Amino acid sequence: xxxxxxxxxxxxxxxxxxxxxxxxxxxxxxxxxxxxxxxxxxxxxxxxxxxxxxxxxxxxxxxxxxxxxxxxxxxxxxxxxxxxxxxxxxxxxxxxxxxxxxxxxxxxxxxxxxxxxxxxxxxxxxxxxxxxxxxxxxxxxxxxxxxxxxxxxxxxxxxxxxxxxxxxxxxxxxxxxxxxxxxxxxxxxxxxxxxxxxxxxxxxxxxxxxxxxxxxxxxxxxxxxxxxxxxxxxxxxxxxxxxxxxxxxxxxxxxxxxxxxxxxxxxxxxxxxxxxxxxxxxxxxxxxxx
Amino acid sequence: xxxxxxxxxxxxxxxxxxxxxxxxxxxxxxxxxxxxxxxxxxxxxxxxxxxxxxxxxxxxxxxxxxxxxxxxxxxxxxxxxxxxxxxxxxxxxxxxxxxxxxxxxxxxxxxxxxxxxxxxxxxxxxxxxxxxxxxxxxxxxxxxxxxxxxxxxxxxxxxxxxxxxxxxxxxxxxxxxxxxxxxxxxxxxxxxxxxxxxxxxxxxxxxxxxxxxxxxxxxxxxxxxxxxxxxxxxx
Numbered sequence: 001x002x003x004x005x006x007x008x009x010x011x012x013x014x015x016x017x018x019x020x021x022x023x024x025x026x027x028x029x030x031x032x033x034x035x036x037x038x039x040x041x042x043x044x045x046x047x048x049x050x051x052x053x054x055x056x057x058x059x060x061x062x063x064x065x066x067x068x069x070x071x072x073x074x075x076x077x078x079x080x081x082x083x084x085x086x087x088x089x090x091x092x093x094x095x096x097x098x099x100x101x102x103x104x105x106x107x108x109x110x111x112x113x114x115x116x117x118x119x120x121x122x123x124x125x126x127x128x129x130x131x132x133x134x135x136x137x138x139x140x141x142x143x144x145x146x147x148x149x150x151x152x153x154x155x156x157x158x159x160x161x162x163x164x165x166x167x168x169x170x171x172x173x174x175x176x177x178x179x180x181x182x183x184x185x186x187x188x189x190x191x192x193x194x195x196x197x198x199x200x201x202x203x204x205x206x207x208x209x210x211x212x213x214x215x216x217x218x219x220x221x222x223x224x225x226x227x228x229x230x231x232x233x234x235x236x237x238x239x240x241x242x243x244x245x246x247x248x249x250x251x252x253x254x255x256x257x258x259x260x261x262x263x264x265x266x267x268x269x270x271x272x273x274x275x276x277x278x279x280x281x282x283x284x285x286x287x288x289x290x
Numbered sequence: 291x292x293x294x295x296x297x298x299x300x301x302x303x304x305x306x307x308x309x310x311x312x313x314x315x316x317x318x319x320x321x322x323x324x325x326x327x328x329x330x331x332x333x334x335x336x337x338x339x340x341x342x343x344x345x346x347x348x349x350x351x352x353x354x355x356x357x358x359x360x361x362x363x364x365x366x367x368x369x370x371x372x373x374x375x376x377x378x379x380x381x382x383x384x385x386x387x388x389x390x391x392x393x394x395x396x397x398x399x400x401x402x403x404x405x406x407x408x409x410x411x412x413x414x415x416x417x418x419x420x421x422x423x424x425x426x427x428x429x430x431x432x433x434x435x436x437x438x439x440x441x442x443x444x445x446x447x448x449x450x451x452x453x454x455x456x457x458x459x460x461x462x463x464x465x466x467x468x469x470x471x472x473x474x475x476x477x478x479x480x481x482x483x484x485x486x487x488x489x490x491x492x493x494x495x496x497x498x499x500x501x502x503x504x505x506x507x508x509x510x511x512x513x514x515x516x517x518x519x520x521x522x523x524x525x
Contacts, residue, residue, distance in 0.1 A: 165395075168384070175381040182341075182373055183438070184364040184396040281361050
């Protein structure tokens with residue numbers, strides 16, 4: 001097999017799915033850095049975002065790309081609402097209680113999606129899209145947009161975290177919560193901003209997953225393991241690490257089908273997760289939380 | 291002079307048991323006051339009590355005429371009291387300059403005068419302003435911690451064992467900087483293990499033992515007191 005085939009059939013799809021994992025993993029890493037628990041409803045929040053997008057696309061007849069900003073806002077509102085009603089209530093309890101509660105939220109969100117949109121697979125647009133040919137490398141528009149949108153969102157997030165007052169407050173809260181409080185940072189506001197960002201990123205991950213594949217109620221849940229693998233691979237608490245981790249897991253999953261039956265694709269993320277926890281549990285870029 | 295900070299008959303502790311059994315402290319404006327005493331005397335606890343970091347079961351803390359007993363830490367910061375914990379007192383993953391920015395989190399408007407003041411007190415930090423605080427030496431980290439607290443231009447600065455684990459050279463430097471800070475009109479209350487050196491440099495001192503006041507007076511008087519020397523200072 002030539003280099004072009006490997007690029008076209010394995011590397012490009014791997015980078016696309018990796019970008020989607022990256023969007024999810026960044027959110028997981030943010031929740032871990034600031035709220036200090038594993039958020040198991042992350043995948044199903046992405047599913048909700050994807051289906052909210054479907055709702056807008058069918059109701060208004062707009063393209064999924066135009067729906068993206070609105071879907072990010074809607075999902076952010078839902079995420080903040082979930083935090084206010086459920087997680088906030090458990091803040092003073094051991095973190096494992098919140099982790100279990102997030103599993104319940106995952107089931108609840110998925111059930112709502114199934115009730116509203118049904119259990120069948122759906123798509124944003126019908127018909128087959130032919131890939132564009134760039135010097136022998138074939139990429140579909142939607143694939144290019146997925147990768148570019150991931151980069152744009154992560155760059156925007158990094159600028160927010162590095163430059164803005166509240167972005168710095170988030171980093172301070174992640175770095176040393178007690179000292180952040182002693183500096184007068186309002187913990188509740190940081191938590192709200194975190195959920196706005198995490199909800200938006202979840203929605204983007206879900207929408208791009210639906211765009212490149214299909215929409216179904218289990219789509220987000222089945223993405224949870226690779227997203228966590230990516231966050232741990234990159235170093236929990238590291239935004240750049242989550243992106244690198246997402247891309248590695250995505251490409252590794254696609255590449256694994258060169259040697260293994262495709263049914264084992266999902267096991268690749270699990271293997272990477274296990275290997276990483278054994279060899280370098282702090283992640284590629286030394287995680288700051290664990 | 292009317293005291294800036296007044297702690298009266300304070301009782302409190304972390305769990306059910308009290309550690310402080312009626313502590314009285316006073317700090318006048320622009321005064322350096324040191325709390326010394328044997329291990330477990332409740333020195334750091336008395337300081338944390340001011341900041342509402344433990345359960346207060348009796349007594350009061352008054353700052354500038356306002357009763358701040360039991361307030362949330364962020365409101366106490368706004369009242370002009372800044373606290374530098376003994377450990378974990380910097381944001382390790384943030385630069386020196388960002389640490390100072392976080393210190394000024396509650397302030398808005400032009401902060402250049404505040405930065406100039408802090409960098410003037412700590413010229414070492416100005417050179418290393420882009421370095422991550424976690425990569426600095428212990429002494430420099432202590433300076434970042436003090437600088438962060440000073441960004442809010444507090445009326446009183448609380449320092450919990452600022453020289454713990456530092457070399458004598460840095461200890462002298464921290465004391466010297468504390469004097470410089472005092473000369474800009476900020477009162478300082480500090481807890482110290484190095485009792486002799488601290489009493490020699492402070493205006494006044496309190497000796498605590500078992501959560502109660504044992505002695506108080508000017509630093510020189512306490513150093514001359516046979517009782518204090520025998521009990522806490524190891525002769």
